[in-house]
Amino acid sequence: QRRGIPEAILAEGKSTADVVALAEAALETTDRALVTRATETQIEALETELTVSFPDATVERRGSTVRATTDGFEESSLEATVGIVTAGTVDGPVADETEVVCADAGATVDRIDDVGVAALDRTLDQVDRLRDADVLVVAAGREGALPTVIAGLVDTPVIAVPVASGYGHGGDGEAALAGMLQSCTVLSVVNIDAGFVAGAQATLIARAIDDART
Amino acid sequence: QRRGIPEAILAEGKSTADVVALAEAALETTDRALVTRATETQIEALETELTVSFPDATVERRGSTVRATTDGFEESSLEATVGIVTAGTVDGPVADETEVVCADAGATVDRIDDVGVAALDRTLDQVDRLRDADVLVVAAGREGALPTVIAGLVDTPVIAVPVASGYGHGGDGEAALAGMLQSCTVLSVVNIDAGFVAGAQATLIARAIDDART
Amino acid sequence: QRRGIPEAILAEGKSTADVVALAEAALETTDRALVTRATETQIEALETELTVSFPDATVERRGSTVRATTDGFEESSLEATVGIVTAGTVDGPVADETEVVCADAGATVDRIDDVGVAALDRTLDQVDRLRDADVLVVAAGREGALPTVIAGLVDTPVIAVPVASGYGHGGDGEAALAGMLQSCTVLSVVNIDAGFVAGAQATLIARAIDDART
Amino acid sequence: QRRGIPEAILAEGKSTADVVALAEAALETTDRALVTRATETQIEALETELTVSFPDATVERRGSTVRATTDGFEESSLEATVGIVTAGTVDGPVADETEVVCADAGATVDRIDDVGVAALDRTLDQVDRLRDADVLVVAAGREGALPTVIAGLVDTPVIAVPVASGYGHGGDGEAALAGMLQSCTVLSVVNIDAGFVAGAQATLIARAIDDART
Amino acid sequence: QRRGIPEAILAEGKSTADVVALAEAALETTDRALVTRATETQIEALETELTVSFPDATVERRGSTVRATTDGFEESSLEATVGIVTAGTVDGPVADETEVVCADAGATVDRIDDVGVAALDRTLDQVDRLRDADVLVVAAGREGALPTVIAGLVDTPVIAVPVASGYGHGGDGEAALAGMLQSCTVLSVVNIDAGFVAGAQATLIARAIDDART
Amino acid sequence: QRRGIPEAILAEGKSTADVVALAEAALETTDRALVTRATETQIEALETELTVSFPDATVERRGSTVRATTDGFEESSLEATVGIVTAGTVDGPVADETEVVCADAGATVDRIDDVGVAALDRTLDQVDRLRDADVLVVAAGREGALPTVIAGLVDTPVIAVPVASGYGHGGDGEAALAGMLQSCTVLSVVNIDAGFVAGAQATLIARAIDDART
Amino acid sequence: QRRGIPEAILAEGKSTADVVALAEAALETTDRALVTRATETQIEALETELTVSFPDATVERRGSTVRATTDGFEESSLEATVGIVTAGTVDGPVADETEVVCADAGATVDRIDDVGVAALDRTLDQVDRLRDADVLVVAAGREGALPTVIAGLVDTPVIAVPVASGYGHGGDGEAALAGMLQSCTVLSVVNIDAGFVAGAQATLIARAIDDART
Amino acid sequence: QRRGIPEAILAEGKSTADVVALAEAALETTDRALVTRATETQIEALETELTVSFPDATVERRGSTVRATTDGFEESSLEATVGIVTAGTVDGPVADETEVVCADAGATVDRIDDVGVAALDRTLDQVDRLRDADVLVVAAGREGALPTVIAGLVDTPVIAVPVASGYGHGGDGEAALAGMLQSCTVLSVVNIDAGFVAGAQATLIARAIDDART
Numbered sequence A, B, C, D, E, F, G, H: 001q002r003r004g005i006p007e008a009i010l011a012e013g014k015s016t017a018d019v020v021a022l023a024e025a026a027l028e029t030t031d032r033a034l035v036t037r038a039t040e041t042q043i044e045a046l047e048t049e050l051t052v053s054f055p056d057a058t059v060e061r062r063g064s065t066v067r068a069t070t071d072g073f074e075e076s077s078l079e080a081t082v083g084i085v086t087a088g089t090v091d092g093p094v095a096d097e098t099e100v101v102c103a104d105a106g107a108t109v110d111r112i113d114d115v116g117v118a119a120l121d122r123t124l125d126q127v128d129r130l131r132d133a134d135v136l137v138v139a140a141g142r143e144g145a146l147p148t149v150i151a152g153l154v155d156t157p158v159i160a161v162p163v164a165s166g167y168g169h170g171g172d173g174e175a176a177l178a179g180m181l182q183s184c185t186v187l188s189v190v191n192i193d194a195g196f197v198a199g200a201q202a203t204l205i206a207r208a209i210d211d212a213r214t
């Protein structure tokens, strides 16, 4: 756990048996397991089987993310706030992944939903909360302009997450990704739907700030 | 001239001789010629040769656009306003093309420059002018989000023009085009750098409104 | 409802529960709900649940679009005609979406089906109806040339909708989109399959004309 | 010369020295040389050097194509007509390449220029000439719809040539190519700007018809 | 039926009810119906329902193609041979579509399977049959080189059909399409998997030859 | 200058006159001007003209970046270190842009060149310096793997800059961009060749750490 | 079997009946059948039907690969070692295909799993085994950098296999493919997921070495 | 020089001064310098300056490749033959790069030019030479099928080099690359125009065979 962020298990593309085995190994060695992008079948298997092999385990699910801890696990704590912003309902599950990672690291999470640029007032109403965060993650698909608009309103580092929530030309997240890379304000970008990576990068920044604070 | 918009001559990809000949034919038959996307060489040839073959011709250049009229030409007039908006300096030449077409048709043009989303105040400061137009053309490249933001502030039809003014991934206008097609507000789009088409489409809408008015 | 067009709910990518809840909220606040791109499951849930929560609601489905109104809803009316044209049967569902939006806004809709360019006579036969409309929406997939041909026959603003109805190279609507953007006549374009956006844009234009008329 | 079409030399990407040497070898062995896609430098070298090494050579240039024959060369003759159609001036040079190949093979060439779909009357005016040809080559760029429209008016095999004459999204010929491949009428396609290949394929068809006739 | 090729019904993307209705209309007016790219469900519906509505109908299926004729139908006949070549088993269904169209038009079909370039002897063994055809259709996917190799061996017009039979980079037919467009021998190309279009184009050429012969 | 980073002027795509005027305005209002991606012509004009209009100006050039300050300018200072890493010589100019921005903000810059993954020892030799930085910017083109390898060795936030320094498939920076987005370690990414954006984002993080420290 | 590698049957895209028939033909003529990329249905049919038609057959499955031999089959043997390396669990099935081919040819296989670049120590720990192989196959998806890193550590020919195991931009193996083609160390590449081709190429190299040895 | 292949200097994208300095450093430390993809300016500078700084240096140029050695350099020797095949004249410069690398390593080079698949006899005429090589490099652009055809005729490992020698769709080498990756015979591929990489990989294989031989 060199990087100060949990080694997550990427469930996608793996057999259910493999995912459970990897989660059990993580619980065995670190008292915690974090699984992302899991299917319903994989989630059910994790919920059932982890509580059998680790009777003291707590297994929590959030969207397609599963987090399990055993009694021995010591929760981290971090004196820093990550603001997590979504443009609309469809961006929620990706932001949930970010939230799980940051919370796991002990950061304070401030989640701000539904502030799309089509109704700018709602965005402007949140400027104070946006400015109070130490680092911002902004997830958006058809509202790919949102991170640009937000980065223009704050002095905080912004990490943009393109979401595959449109249809037609570039609707698989490519339009959002390209727009974010071309942004005329300052931000950096992660892969399409990579809520986990955004959360991990935000955690690294939050931890550096926390280190400097304490 | 069925459509109520001038038949423009697209200079790009044609020999200078061809362009001059086509412009002369247009002056001959309609007392006006409109040439777009011309090179410096083509523009100089037009300026020199048209005034030779048509001693009474007025030849005006705006960026890469050339418009010539002879004495016989009767300027149109249109009771409607087209708002033409740019995000930044680099979008200027494309918007100039739009302006030439709309002015040629007799529409009132309200040009609003430099209202990029990176500095939202400047955009918000212009809301009244934006709302006063009958139709809006918004040209933007790296600020591909601008038409989306503007369309969220007005009830006017918005035509978005993606501009090839970035670099790297999608910097040739593809990022702006894709973002505009995915926009979560209501707008329609023309080809990358197609200031002429946007102006012609705006003119058609302005003319329909003018017809209804008068 | 600033823009004069209904806030539609894009069902795609949302859970059925979310879609129903958003529709109920819309009915609650505006006496109307418009849902687009819904799956069979989502449509059935809307039909069942909305009539339970709003016993006076009328729920109408057209293709993948659902529109619900309660008794209190006052239908709009607009003195302007939107012509909606399809090249073939496969383009129907996309044009249906356009039709629902325009009708909802109170515009007169003139639907003209099956006028593909492969049999030009059928297109030419409709020239009078095409010219009578105030604004035209033309939906086409493999017949991506249709909006170009029609825009060459009329003075009306044309909005082109590329449809994902082909196969092979560009058959997902990309060939139609690219062809429409390159069109040598005057038209503007919306995203692939974006019948809703085309209808909303046509409505904005129709409303501007209606305003000028009255 | 098995295929009944001349082995042309593709000048592009070769050194001028190589192109001249290849043309000399062709003249030496077949009394004729056909060079396509040559630069100005290559053309001048061919014009100068071929007449030195072959004092009896006739060297003709058409656009970027050069054809040289010596006295010994016996012109072919073919009882069949190839119709070659362009949408606009910019498509001319590509169609010129087609024309050189078909004429070289002895086919009658009927060249029909400037019949773009934006002004459909001009296309319809030519229907009789179009129907009289044995095979049609249609070259178009931004008017990518033209081959589709023409193929809907005739019973003749149509070969479509996409031309790289636009700008913006797909303006390098990709929009035309994709549209032609998706065409809802019957046609086959060659590479972007491949006037030579279209001419050679038309020649093969013309020759088969000529064989059947005689 | 101007073009001398049957108006086929493209089933893909249409409802089963629509497909059946269109086939019934075709039988009603022309005594024949040809349906391509049909699903199993659509095929079964056609087999069941057409024989109910037209008790004298013969309904034949070949892969995803269905052809129905009633007693009144008069089969065409054409004095010309279309050679149809496949590289491997996976290319069969696409070539079947070609075969149905050509046979329907009354052409003699010579089908040559499994002559991929990986085992060149098998290709070379067929040179005589290849040369005897009046026109050749060559369908290939991972063996995208096959039409190039064959066109180098014959004087016959070759129509190449790229097939979506690979995996990985370009395995959806794009590699074959691009290779065929770049071919250094003379051939023209149709869309990926467009066996029908290839067959219709081959039929037009065969008919022109048949006309010249008789 | 809300964001704590200088407003840089992107010279690319602007006329030389525009660039000089924008730089003069910046000097006038903020005593500093920062110009990126300038051509030789633009740089020479800046060097000549700025020292004329502002006789007390210092004008420094680094690659395609120009920075000018007048006497009144107060240099910033920041207690934080940005490590800037390149894979090879060709990545230098992009990293230079990053360096100018970070130095301008007063951060300590630790530049580490030539640590490509082809010779892993050189990378491993620098681990201590890499770990000592507060934030890392890693620029790489054909060595697109470098940021992944480095992010696996440190706990520091890593910002990856894809560089357009290859040739062939993806050599325009797209291969590096895609690889960085897919990275299995934690990092965020900026646009191809966007050394300025990476520097600005690193500065925001450095400033947050500096704020926390002091 | 000229090439010294088994003719494998690519099951993908073929009907189950076709696959079984091809496998039976292979067993009949060569006493062995190798089937790749088979579905569960195809595998079950092979397991059931081959043991019926060939009662003495041994049918072994590995992932989506099936290998059958009859008593008469003589196993090959090869004095050379192929090292097969994977970055992570998801790359396993592709490497399994490689392993089956190399083992079938009688090569010694040294399989090294889970040596991704995110944890470089694990890679460096294996340097001796990597250097002992005669040829290396390295399969990686999100860890597309792995073959580059390994090729920098050894003198052995490296064949890289991009794996489609990511998500988002280039996650279908395109990011890995592009990165491998741009690699700044020496390696050659096969198609995405083409474990079979990599194994066959490694076998050809191993056989050449074995020939030279013996 | 761990890999047994010379560290070549990729000139492209570097300043002339940098290239000369890097070559001098290589001569200083290894008595040899190999520079690839150099411009005319870079080549002239190398020819002039290296003979000044190293009066005993021999500087040889081949196309865009420069190789310099000083008296102290000991030429390698390798008992193995690399066959280098081109489809046409335009593929020559890429194959030249391959040849320089293999010759530098001391391998015997057998160069076979102009054996494109359009005239299959020429290919078949060379089968014996092709079979005599220990490893084959095949460079082809519009003849992208050539490596597939050759790999079907031999038992030797084949490395395919796609060449950017076409025009239109995929003419920048992408068509050749995709076709080679899809090849139905066994081969591995390097980047477009990467003659150097192909030669280096061939050298590694040749060296392994040479080691086994001696």
Ligand SMILES: Nc1ncnc2c1ncn2[C@@H]1O[C@H](COP(=O)(O)O)[C@@H](O)[C@H]1O
Pocket: A006, A007, A008, A009, A010, A011, A036, A037, A194, A195, A196, A197, F184, F185, G088, G089, G090, G118
């Ligand atoms: N949703 C995710 N997106 C991107 N990377 C992830 C995700 N979840 C886990 N990872 C990372 O992927 C790697 C795990 O890959 P694996 O060994 O295949 O489970 C670790 O480095 C994780 O930190």
Ligand SMILES: Nc1ncnc2c1ncn2[C@@H]1O[C@H](COP(=O)(O)O)[C@@H](O)[C@H]1O
Pocket: A088, A089, A090, A118, B184, B185, C006, C007, C008, C009, C010, C011, C036, C037, C194, C196, C197
């Ligand atoms: N079919 C559609 N295509 C494009 N935009 C739509 C569609 N249906 C609804 N919208 C718009 O998408 C936004 C709704 O997004 P959401 O909040 O995710 O439901 C609103 O601005 C709608 O007007």
Ligand SMILES: Nc1ncnc2c1ncn2[C@@H]1O[C@H](COP(=O)(O)O)[C@@H](O)[C@H]1O
Pocket: D006, D007, D008, D009, D010, D011, D036, D037, D194, D195, D196, D197, E184, E185, H088, H089, H090, H118
């Ligand atoms: N403009 C062209 N487009 C496509 N193929 C051509 C063209 N000109 C010549 N060719 C063909 O390209 C091959 C000549 O290639 P090369 O040997 O490189 O000169 C011959 O098969 C010619 O028939």
Ligand SMILES: Nc1ncnc2c1ncn2[C@@H]1O[C@H](COP(=O)(O)O)[C@@H](O)[C@H]1O
Pocket: E088, E089, E090, E118, G006, G007, G008, G009, G010, G011, G036, G037, G194, G195, G196, G197, H184, H185
């Ligand atoms: N997984 C695979 N990937 C690529 N090529 C394969 C694969 N499996 C078999 N092949 C090759 O594909 C050809 C078999 O194609 P087919 O005749 O369609 O079975 C043979 O040349 C095989 O060596």
Ligand SMILES: [Mg+2]
Pocket: A150, A151, A152, A153, A154, A155, A185, A186, F003
């Ligand atoms: Mg900001």
Ligand SMILES: [Mg+2]
Pocket: B150, B151, B152, B153, B154, B155, B185, B186, C003
């Ligand atoms: Mg709006």
Ligand SMILES: [Mg+2]
Pocket: B003, C150, C151, C152, C153, C154, C155, C185, C186
């Ligand atoms: Mg028109």
Ligand SMILES: [Mg+2]
Pocket: D150, D151, D152, D153, D154, D155, D185, D186, E003
């Ligand atoms: Mg027709």
Ligand SMILES: [Mg+2]
Pocket: D003, E150, E151, E152, E153, E154, E155, E185, E186
């Ligand atoms: Mg041929």
Ligand SMILES: [Mg+2]
Pocket: A003, F150, F151, F152, F153, F154, F155, F185, F186
């Ligand atoms: Mg790390």
Ligand SMILES: [Mg+2]
Pocket: G150, G151, G152, G153, G154, G155, G185, G186, H003
């Ligand atoms: Mg190495």
Ligand SMILES: [Mg+2]
Pocket: G003, H150, H151, H152, H153, H154, H155, H185, H186
């Ligand atoms: Mg072989």
